[in-house]
Each structure stands twice: as C-alpha cells, then as structure tokens.
Amino acid sequence: QNVTEPTLDTKSISFAGNTSNVPPPVPPPLNSTYFCTIDKGEVISPTCDVTFDEINDINHKIRKDLVNLVHTDFFKYFRLHLYKQCPFWNQNNGFCVSRSCAVDVVEDWDSLPEYFQPEVLGGLQENETISDEGSVTEDCKFLDDLCANDKKRMIEPDIEYCDVNDLHGEGSVLVDLTANPERFTGYGGQEASQIWSSIYGENCFSKGETGQSLAKDAFYRLVSGLHASIATHLSNDHLNTETGKWGPDLDLFMARVGNFPDRVSNMYFNYAVVSKALWKIKPYLDHLRFCDSYDPSVKATIMNILSQLNSKVFNEDLIFEGELSSKLKDDFRIRFKNVTKIMDCVHCDRCRMWGKVQTTGYATSLKILFELDESDENSKQHVVDKLTKYELIALFNTFDRLSKSIESVNGFEKMYNVRLEGGKIASFFKQNNFFKLLGRAGKSISESVQGISRSGEQVSDESTTSKGQKTSGPVFGDLKLPEAKPRNSNESSTNIWVKAWHTEIHNVGEAFKFIFRSYIDLPRNLYTLVLSTINSMWNSFVGARYWNWEEENPIVYNLNTW
Numbered sequence: 001q002n003v004t005e006p007t008l009d010t011k012s013i014s015f016a017g018n019t020s021n022v023p024p025p026v027p028p029p030l031n032s033t034y035f036c037t038i039d040k041g042e043v044i045s046p047t048c049d050v051t052f053d054e055i056n057d058i059n060h061k062i063r064k065d066l067v068n069l070v071h072t073d074f075f076k077y078f079r080l081h082l083y084k085q086c087p088f089w090n091q092n093n094g095f096c097v098s099r100s101c102a103v104d105v106v107e108d109w110d111s112l113p114e115y116f117q118p119e120v121l122g123g124l125q126e127n128e129t130i131s132d133e134g135s136v137t138e139d140c141k142f143l144d145d146l147c148a149n150d151k152k153r154m155i156e157p158d159i160e161y162c163d164v165n166d167l168h169g170e171g172s173v174l175v176d177l178t179a180n181p182e183r184f185t186g187y188g189g190q191e192a193s194q195i196w197s198s199i200y201g202e203n204c205f206s207k208g209e210t211g212q213s214l215a216k217d218a219f220y221r222l223v224s225g226l227h228a229s230i231a232t233h234l235s236n237d238h239l240n241t242e243t244g245k246w247g248p249d250l251d252l253f254m255a256r257v258g259n260f261p262d263r264v265s266n267m268y269f270n271y272a273v274v275s276k277a278l279w280k281i282k283p284y285l286d287h288l289r290f291c292d293s294y295d296p297s298v299k300a301t302i303m304n305i306l307s308q309l310n311s312k313v314f315n316e317d318l319i320f321e322g323e324l325s326s327k328l329k330d331d332f333r334i335r336f337k338n339v340t341k342i343m344d345c346v347h348c349d350r351c352r353m354w355g356k357v358q359t360t361g362y363a364t365s366l367k368i369l370f371e372l373d374e375s376d377e378n379s380k381q382h383v384v385d386k387l388t389k390y391e392l393i394a395l396f397n398t399f400d401r402l403s404k405s406i407e408s409v410n411g412f413e414k415m416y417n418v419r420l421e422g423g424k425i426a427s428f429f430k431q432n433n434f435f436k437l438l439g440r441a442g443k444s445i446s447e448s449v450q451g452i453s454r455s456g457e458q459v460s461d462e463s464t465t466s467k468g469q470k471t472s473g474p475v476f477g478d479l480k481l482p483e484a485k486p487r488n489s490n491e492s493s494t495n496i497w498v499k500a501w502h503t504e505i506h507n508v509g510e511a512f513k514f515i516f517r518s519y520i521d522l523p524r525n526l527y528t529l530v531l532s533t534i535n536s537m538w539n540s541f542v543g544a545r546y547w548n549w550e551e552e553n554p555i556v557y558n559l560n561t562w
C-alpha cells in the first residue's frame with residue numbers, strides 16, 4: 001500500500017484495532033470492585049512519567065480556565081472545510097446511507113419527534129455558521145489578526161500531520177464551536193463502525209523499522225483515546241428519548257468505555273500527549289500578540305493553564321527511539337494525515353466537525369512533539385513560526401475535549417460507586433435483610449396482636465363456654481379462668497368461693513400488669529411498626545430499581561452482586 005496516497009485497503013481492515021497487532025481490549029474481571037480496574041497511582045504508559053491521579057490533579061486545577069478560554073471569541077470560532085467529498089470512497093456506495101442505519105442506539109426511532117432525529121441532533125446550528133468569508137470581515141476581522149501568515153506557509157519539507165489546506169481558503173466555513181456542543185447525535189450503525197474500522201486500519205506500519213512497536217502502540221492509543229473520548233462525551237450528554245432530557249447515561253458509558261480500562265487509559269494518554277505539546281510551545285506562546293479586539297485576559301488565561309503543565313507527562317523521544325528522521329516517523333505522519341482525511345467521510349455534520357477539530361488538534365500536537373527541536377533554529381521556524389491560528393484553536397479545543405472527558409470519567413466513577421453502594425445495600429437487604437428481620441418482628445408483633453385480639457374473642461367465647469362445661473388454659477399471661485365446678489365434687493362451697501376469690505384477685509392483678517406493660521411497650525411497638533412499614537416501602541423501592549437494572553445491564557448488575 002502506498003501510504004503517500006489517500007487510499008485505503010478497506011478489505012483488509014478488520015474490526016477496531018485487530019490489524020494493529022494490539023491485543024483487543026479485555027473487559028475487567030467480573031469480581032473486580034474497582035471502577036475500570038485502574039490503579040490510579042500507576043503511570044499511564046511507559047512513555048509517560050505521570051500517574052492517573054496526577055493527571056486528575058492537573059485537570060482539576062486547569063479545568064475552569066480551560067472552559068473560560070474555549071468560550072472566548074478567539075477560541076470558539078473555527079474555520080474549516082466542512083463539506084468536502086470523502087477522498088477514499090464514494091460515500092453513496094458501499095455504505096448504508098439511509099437514516100435507518102443510524103437507528104441502532106434508540107429503538108423505534110421513527111416514532112420519535114422530528115427534533116430527536118439524527119440529522120437534527122447531528123446538524124449544525126445554521127445561524128452560528130458563517131459560510132461566507134465576506135460576512136466575516138466586518139465584525140470578525142480580528143480573527144485574521146493572529147498568525148495571518150497562513151497563506152505564506154511553506155509545505156517543504158512536509159512536516160504536517162493533517163491537511164493544512166483544510167482549515168482555510170475557498171469553501172471553508174466558520175463555525176461557532178460553543179453553539180454546536182459535542183454530544184449524542186444518534187450517528188452510529190454500520191456507517192460509523194466502518195469509519196472507525198478504517199481509522200484503526202491506518203495503524204499498519206511498514207515492517208522492519210526499529211521502534212515500530214512503540215510507534216504502533218502510540219498510534220493505536222491516540223486513535224482509541226479519541227474514540228473513547230467521543231464515546232464519553234456522547235454518554236455524558238445523552239438524550240433520554242423517554243423524558244426528552246439531556247444528561248449522563250452511566251450504563252452507556254460503562255458499555256462503551258467504563259468496562260474497558262485500556263480505553264480509559266488511552267484518553268489519559270492523549271491528555272498527556274496534548275498537554276506536553278502545549279508545554280513545549282509555552283515559551284513561544286508567551287510572545288503571542290493578540291490584537292486589541294481581544295479581551296486582554298485571554299493571554300493571562302492561557303499562561304495560567306500552561307503554568308500547571310509539566311514536561312514529564314510524555315516523553316516523545318522514546319516513540320521513534322531517537323530515529324526522528326526515520327521512515328517510520330514519515331509513515332506515522334502520513335498515516336495520521338490519512339486519519340484526518342477520513343473525517344471527510346463521516347456522515348453526521350456535527351460529528352465530522354468535532355472529528356476534524358480534534359484530529360487537527362492531535363496533528364498539531366504531533367507536529368510540535370516530533371518536528372520541533374528547540375535546539376535547532378530551523379525547526380523552530382518551520383514549526384512554531386508557521387503555526388496557524390486555527391491549529392492553535394484546534395489544539396486548545398482538543399485539550400478541552402480531553403479535559404472534559406477526564407472530568408466526566410471521574411463523574412461517572414462517582415455515579416458508579418453510588419450505584420454500587422446502592423446495589424450492595426439492596427443486595428444486603430435482600431439476603432441478610434436486617435429490615436426484613438425487623439419486618440418479620442413487626443409481622444410477628446402484629447400476628448401476636450391479632451392473636452391477642454383473636455384470643456380475646458376466644459376468651460369471651462370460651463368464657464361463655466366455660467360458664468358451661470369447658471375448661472380452658474390461660475390466655476393473658478397467667479390469667480386464670482374460674483375452674484368449672486367438678487361433677488360430684490366433695491369440696492365445700494366455702495372452699496370454692498375462697499378459690500374463686502383468689503382467682504379473681506390474681507386475674508385483676510394480671511390485668512393491671514398487662515395494661516401497665518402495654519403502656520411501657522407502646523413506644524417500642526410503635527417504633528417497630530414504623531420501621532417495618534418504612535422497610536417494606538424501601539424494599540419495594542430499591543427492589544424494583546434493582547431488578548430493572550439487572551434486566552437492562554447484566555454486567556453492571558453482576559458487578560453489584562459481589
């Protein structure tokens with residue numbers, strides 16, 4: 001395969017990552033009690049001297065600034081060629097292009113209102129898209145003020161990891177990224193799978209190069225991290241078609257990302273790669289001159305963010321093992337460029353837009369990491385001086401996407417743990433059932449009470465009877481019934497009256513004791529009855545959710561039964 005041409009051998013492409021010799025992701029063992037089974041104290045990869053915890057810390061510190069930054073005018077408008085012909089295949093051939101192909105996420109899609117349809121969810125806010133270069137000149141002239149030397153770019157030697165012509169020139173459109181958030185669009189099915197297969201298929205390097213395995217691994221992790229990050233966003237901002245509300249969907253996240261520690265780890269890897277690229281250009285960004293139209297705080301915000309980054313997060317020198325001019329590196333670059341071009345084949349507008357922004361951001365990072373040699377003035381001229389405004393925008397927006405993903409992973413972990421605890425409690429109550437025991441106690445009390453009242457009825461019945469022939473055992477504790485007069489008894493009538501007197505006195509005493517005990521027991525009995533009622537309400541509440549969960553998510557359910 002000639003990697004310099006935009007051709008893809010789609011026949012040889014098997015499913016995600018299989019052609020890359022990277023072992024397929026292994027789901028965590030079911031008896032694991034950890035979210036994603038990642039040890040957060042471990043380093044992310046052999047090329048990153050940073051742990052998951054450290055990345056979480058960095059991200060926590062910069063998150064607010066990064067959100068503010070990507071909402072500034074400078075960073076929210078992105079220019080790109082959004083509607084290009086797919087260079088690799090005829091989009092109308094070989095792929096399922098009917099809308100029904102996208103109906104694999106939501107069942108019975110057609111019955112949903114128009115605004116739930118994938119074209120609408122995946123569409124762009126038309127009024128926020130400025131497609132005519134002329135309309136930009138008045139109000140948004142400032143957009144061209146920084147790095148206005150795009151057009152003077154030299155393309156020899158080729159150090160680009162994406163098609164730089166994609167970002168400007170005739171046919172490009174300007175999009176407000178903040179008006180078109182990256183979220184669930186309904187895009188999926190065979191079309192999306194085919195795109196992902198093609199992207200993973202690019203991870204097929206020329207044989208025989210030293211350092212190939214590290215380069216392949218890095219390439220695979222970049223793609224898989226991008227894939228996982230997209231899946232995290234669409235799970236975090238997902239449309240519940242029953243309620244019509246947007247919000248996080250833990251089950252979806254677990255099925256796409258959370259149950260695959262390697263996918264989570266690949267997102268952290270990408271975070272390390274992009275943050276190292278930003279760290280590397282920090283000295284040059286310090287000299288950036290923004291025109292007056294910009295809020296002066298933009299640069300201060302950039303510097304705040306960069307001050308939290310460090311160099312040890314990623315060691316780019318290890319990837320090609322010092323052979324920075326090798327064919328392997330060229331191969332890597334051209335193949336990544338192909339990945340950016342495949343974005344033109346994505347059928348959903350908004351997915352394509354974010355796909356392009358992010359692959360441009362990664363391509364810019366790779367260019368900075370692999371082509372910028374700070375000790376070489378020439379390389380500085382080729383890389384830093386020629387960095388365009390849109391590459392910079394893509395770089396920070398890609399960093400923001402990864403930062404949001406890391407934040408979401410932590411959010412999902414909390415949700416997972418809450419659910420895990422909920423599941424454990426439900427399971428505990430189901431098996432050991434403290435409340436059930438109390439419930440039983442309550443039940444037996446109520447049975448006793450019923451028994452008492454039945455016995456009371458019996459007493460009166462039997463008393464009546466006893467007035468005749470029947471003798472009966474004690475009913476209230478030691479309460480005694482007057483003994484029936486035996487037939488042919490020799491006992492004197494005086495003795496009988498004395499016995500009857502004692503019996504009555506005893507019974508009056510027992511009756512007082514019973515009444516007194518009832519008052520003492522009343523609070524305890526009331527407490528037990530209230531607990532028992534609450535328990536049965538709680539069991540029916542927790543039990544119902546619990547079983548729904550099992551039906552819908554057997555794996556997650558299993559995780560919760562340990």
Ligand SMILES: Cc1cc2nc3c(=O)[nH]c(=O)nc-3n(C[C@H](O)[C@H](O)[C@H](O)COP(=O)(O)OP(=O)(O)OC[C@H]3O[C@@H](n4cnc5c(N)ncnc54)[C@H](O)[C@@H]3O)c2cc1C
Nearest residue numbers: 016183184185186188192193195224227228234263351355
């Ligand atoms: C460039 C691009 C951008 C997209 N943007 C959006 C968007 O903004 N919103 C939206 O709702 N949808 C978007 N999609 C669609 C989305 O990525 C999924 O393709 C879609 O949701 C269907 O998911 P799926 O579960 O069928 O599997 P896919 O995500 O299509 O994955 C296919 C196969 O790849 C493997 N795989 C999955 N994830 C990984 C990973 N991280 N690492 C390694 N292997 C993996 C699995 O074996 C999986 O079965 C985008 C697709 C593309 C190609």
